[in-house]
Amino acid sequence: MTELDPVIHAPTRLRIMAALAVLAEGDSLSFSRLQHMLDLTPGNLITHLRKLDEANYITSAKTKGNDGTRTSIHLTHTGRAAFESYSATVQKLLNPTPDKT
Numbered sequence: 279m280t281e282l283d284p285v286i287h288a289p290t291r292l293r294i295m296a297a298l299a300v301l302a303e304g305d306s307l308s309f310s311r312l313q314h315m316l317d318l319t320p321g322n323l324i325t326h327l328r329k330l331d332e333a334n335y336i337t338s339a340k341t342k343g344n345d346g347t348r349t350s351i352h353l354t355h356t357g358r359a360a361f362e363s364y365s366a367t368v369q370k371l372l373n374p375t376p377d378k379t
Contacts, residue, residue, distance in 0.1 A: 285333045286364045290318065290326045298336065298353040299361045306350035309338070327351065335360055 286295050293316050298307060307315075313323050330336040335357030339350050353361070 282367055283360055283364050285329060285335065286360060288326070288329075290316070290322070291330055292364075294323075294326055294330065294351075295335065295353070295357065295361045295364075298351065299358060301353070303355075303358065304352070306339075306352045309349040309351060312351055330357065333357075333360070 286292055294312065297312060297315055301307065309320075309323070312318075313320060316323070318326075327336060327338065331338070333356075334354055337352045337354055339352070341348050341350070
């Protein structure tokens with residue numbers, strides 16, 4: 279059986295990945311929106327985003343506007359595939375196929 283991805287399995291990172299995975303491919307969430315949705319401190323969110331970025335599961339982009347700098351968080355193709363694999367593994371663990379012996 280496939281093991282659960284330890285990068286995603288950490289509860290906060292799992293919540294981040296789930297929040298990004300429900301978006302259409304190519305869509306993003308702002309750092310502040312993600313922070314608010316998950317009720318995290320900026321430092322805590324940054325720490326988890328770094329881990330996900332190191333795994334190439336997310337990318338971030340900064341844009342400057344009239345109201346300041348906005349950081350957008352995107353799920354990468356690799357991140358989406360990893361989350362789908364993680365979700366499938368969890369489903370198999372929760373609904374095991376009976377042995378045919």
